[in-house]
Amino acid sequence: MTLDKRLGQRFLPYGANYLDWSDMAELREVIDHQVLFRYQTETESMASRLERRSAERLGARHALAVHNCTEALRLALISTRPSVGDLVYVPAVTFVAVAGAVLSCGLIPVLVDADESLSLDPTLLPPDARRVVVAHMEGTVASLPEGVPYVVEDCAQSLGARFADGRHVGTAGYAGTFSFHHNKVLTSGEGGLVVTQDDDAWATMRCYHDHGSARVPGHYPTWNPDAHFGENFVTSEQVAAVQYQQFRHLDELLAGLERMYAIAMAELPDRADLQVRPRAAGDVKVSLRFRCESRELRDAAVAALTAEGIANWTLGKYLLTEHPVLTGRRSLYADGFPWNHAPEGPLVLSRDGFARTRDLLDRTLCVPLSPELAEQDQVLAVKAVRRVLEAV
Structure with missing residues (x-):
């Protein structure tokens, strides 16, 4: 008999083991209300309650719930208002979703080698770096670079981690992103969250994540005269309810x-x-x-x-230097976008070739x-x- 069976365990990590029907008051409330779209409610939606609760818990000024952490990364990058082909320095050791988020924004990932902790080594960054994604992998708090205007913290695997000064990961940089995927600290199967202390960044992300609209609860839909285009990253009420339950057990x-x-x-x-x-x-x-x-x-x-x-x-x-998404530079666009905007040669920073x-x-x-x-x-x-x- 295996260890898992002797101890009554399942190989389900962390938050999945705290899912219980008897503890699903928020989900029952959403189902009883019979409104699953967050902007259709006239009172505070479950998604808004989740955002308020998570922002308070993490010490963030703003939080926005989305479908997954990849979308959260995209929102954080798009809100910096980049130009197509801008470089984004990303860890060479992380999940490929980080590079995918960069590319899907029309930006170019540059792989930065790891330090002894397997986190991005900030000493390798050039002095003119403007956009850097730092991943706090497997709960490990990574060092953040100084003097970079747009540091996005990928906290997909580190919800609840803190810097030495007590701040939660995700709140020290320009924006922080979190995942509720099945294999994460808390889970709703899929789901994401982006937090920021920047009012303008949050306003941009909030509009972009819902087709550029300025949603007013109970009034569907509403756009400001200066609206820009966006996409649909809006979370649902039932997913937000499961995430709210999960936060209760953090x-x-x-x-x-x-x-x-x-x-x-x-x-x-x-x-x-x-x-x-x-x-x-x-x-x-x-x-x-x-x-x-x-x-x-x-x-x-x-x-x-x-x-x-x-x-x-x-x-x-997790070693992206050998991942086909990056080594092949393939694209679904006929012109090779966004790789057709990439500089020639290897897009890597390492002292010893990794x-x-x-x-x-x-x-x-x-x-x-x-x-x-x-x-x-x-x-x-x-x-x-x-x-x-x-x-x-």
């Missing part, structure tokens, strides 16, 4: 992750060739990251954990933590991981 979830992380750091084997990497105080402890002495040892650990039914993953899939980063990725192993488990079950789960890794 502190409980974060505390559960912290508790299991502390147990793991005290229990896991002290091996020089297979080290668990410590996390900073403000990180969201979504997983344990192990750094192995070699790729071969990493692969052996993966095989042993998998055989015991212990969830784990590696990070090589050799060090490839090596780090090849030797890194992640094991998720389970915040929903009771403490005694967290101890059992950690002991199972220890038993497997000691035998590798």
Whole structure:
């Protein structure tokens, strides 16, 4: 019998384990109201309640709910009012959605190599950089560059993380984006959120996300005389209701992750060739990251954990320098847009051709933590991981 079955676990991360019909008061309210479109309500919509609640929780001036985090990234970039072909510096280690969001805005991604934490290395940026996306990957709080007017924080995997000064990730740059995809800290299956402290940025994003309109609750639709075009990124009431329910459990979830992380750091084997990497105080402890002495040892650990039914993953899939979306420069437009506006040559910034980063990725192993488990079950789960890794 696998570990998951013994402990009654499913391989569903974080927020999914807090979904329960008995706790869905907001969703029942939306269904009873029988209005699922947020701008059709004459009173405060569930989406507006979610935005208000999330902005308060994160310490942001404004929040806007959308379909997914990719749309949130697009809104943040579009609100900077760029020109087609402008460069956007993005992490070389992140999900391809970041580069896709940049390209779909008519902008050109430049891959920036990672530092030791596998976050974007801000020291590689040129002094004239204007737009930078920094990804807080797997709950790790990344360093933000200074002197860049438009720093977009991709917080898809780090909801609840804080900088050393106490600010939430997503609130220190120009804008922050969050995901409610199934594999994220909180989930509604899909869903996104963009936050900003900038009044003008929020006004632009709000109009663009709804066909350029200036929606007035209960009055459908309304446009200002100076309206610009936009797209439909408007979230629905039922999705917002699930997200609101999820926010209610955020502190409980974060505390559960912290508790299991502390147990793991005290229990896991002290091996020089297979080290668990410590996390900073403000990180969201979504997983344990192990750094192995070699790729071969990493692969052996993966095989042993998998055989015991212990969830784990590696990070090589996040290296964008080898992703076909970027290496092929293909486009659905006949003229190759927006790649036809890209400069010639490689669009990368690295001191060693990403050799060090490839090596780090090849030797890194992640094991998720389970915040929903009771403490005694967290101890059992950690002991199972220890038993497997000691035998590798």
